[in-house]
Amino acid sequence: MQLQELPSQQKLSSQEIADYVTRWGGSPSIALLDPRCQIFTSRYAEGLIGYRLAAGAAVVFGEPVCDPALKVSLALEFEEHCKSHKKNIVYTQVSQEFGDWGVRHYNGALIEVGHDFFVDPHLDPTARRDARMLRKKVKHALTEGTSIHEYTSPQAELEQAMEQAKQTWLKGRKGPQIYLSNIHLFNNRSGKRWFYAIKGNRLVGQCMLNQLEARGGWVINLLMATPEASGGTTELLVVSILEQLRKENCQYLTFGMVPLDKIDRITGLSTFSNWFTKTAFKGANWMFKLDGKRKYWQKYKPYYESSHLLFTNKKFMARDMFGLMRAMNARF
Incomplete structure (x- = not known):
């Protein structure tokens, strides 16, 4: 060339x-x-x-x-x-x-x-025989009244709630920390998607994706739940995102290194x-x-x-x- x-x-x-x-x-x-x-x-x-x-x-x-x-x-x-x-x-x-x-x-x-x-969204992780614990966590969050939504149209109040939840989550992390970069939710919005969890009238979790065109899919940049969230909220977020990507015929979602x-x-x-x-x-x-991250994503x-x-x-x-x-x- x-x-x-x-x-x-x-x-x-x-x-x-x-x-x-x-x-x-x-x-x-x-x-x-x-x-x-x-x-x-x-x-x-x-x-x-x-x-x-x-x-x-x-x-x-x-x-x-x-x-x-x-x-x-x-x-x-x-x-x-x-x-x-x-x-x-x-x-x-x-x-x-x-x-x-x-x-x-x-x-x-x-x-x-x-x-x-990374995973292929066409393969539902909850459908596996050995996914009993994952199904249990997702079911618990749903039973507690948690629902997942994609943020698609401008809502200043919702954006403020998402930013506040992120800041509270960051401040609440305890012990030694190591991370790739600071997270900017709404800067340079093209190539990003946001999903959030609602329980009652409160935002209790969120996930941000960044598009990777060369891989034909997305990377999870942020996944979090607030202290008020039900157990299984992050699992419900991931499973719901995979379901949406499956509908779009997407074949790649990476959790990172x-x-x-x-x-x-x-x-x-x-x-x-x-x-x-x-x-x-x-x-x-x-x-x-660091082993905690591996154990979480292996499910x-x-x-x-x-x-x-x-x-x-x-x-x-x-x-x-x-x-x-x-x-x-x-x-x-």
């Missing part, structure tokens, strides 16, 4: 960034919608790379957001950009294919850290770095209770693709891990 020259480091509006994410992004690309994320653009390859600078490294969220045929070209230009600023690069949540290319090109290190969970229980597959590290990485991941898994019987960390410098130090944690909004 012949490359056309584009303005170097052009300033993109938040809507333009959102449009790129909708067109070419994957589940980690939703981090680019956070205004704190820095954006790299190329003179030659249409697309962008989203990253945060932390502890001397450029921490990239996912793979380059562009036509798949241009990913390597965009990554190479970003490499030169970072070299000129003396920054290491750490790619988060990349595929096996992109990771293998990175190991060969950079002589770097690749660590499998999770699975990108879910961390592994432990690290086994590591390429390119020394014996000490291998041990350090596994120990650090084990500590993070315990501190942030929907998802398919998965492997998700990796790619270090372009295999001689990474503890500060690179610290930078990664900072970029992932780790709070203790």
Whole structure:
């Protein structure tokens, strides 16, 4: 494919960034919608790379957001950009294919850290023989009077209630936290959908989706229930969303990256770095209770693709891990 020259480091509006994410992004690309994320653009390859600078490294969220045929070209230009600023690069949540290319090109290190969970909405998770607990949770929420609705027409009062519920939920989270990005419900609305749960006259839960055209489906960006919600409210939200997507003949809904229980597959590290990485991941898994996310999403019987960390410098130090944690909004 012949490359056309584009303005170097052009300033993109938040809507333009959102449009790129909708067109070419994957589940980690939703981090680019956070205004704190820095954006790299190329003179030659249409697309962008989203990253945060932390502890001397450029921490990239996912793979380059562009036509798949241009990913390597965009990554190479970003490499030169970072070299000129003396920054290491750490790619988060990349595929096996992109990771293998990175190991060969950079002589770097690749660590499998999770699975990108996704489902085909045509397959009803409540219809499985082993879905008794899921059916029980959904039935409980329905019996308690919970109903699910899609937000489709402007209602200022409802938007205010959804924003307030989100803020209350965020403030109510206890203990150490780690998350991909801040959530902006109604900024850059194209490519978004909102579903909400009502019990009585109160909003008790909500879910926001971002469109991923390259995958022909959607990613869940926010799923929450308020303290007043009945047990099973989030399950009812997910099952209702799957039912709606099924009616639309959608074949893809991703829950995003879910961390592994432990690290086994590591390429390119020394014996000490291998041990350090596994120990650090084990500590993070315990501190942030990462196994809870996996247990929750497994009830929907998802398919998965492997998700990796790619270090372009295999001689990474503890500060690179610290930078990664900072970029992932780790709070203790």
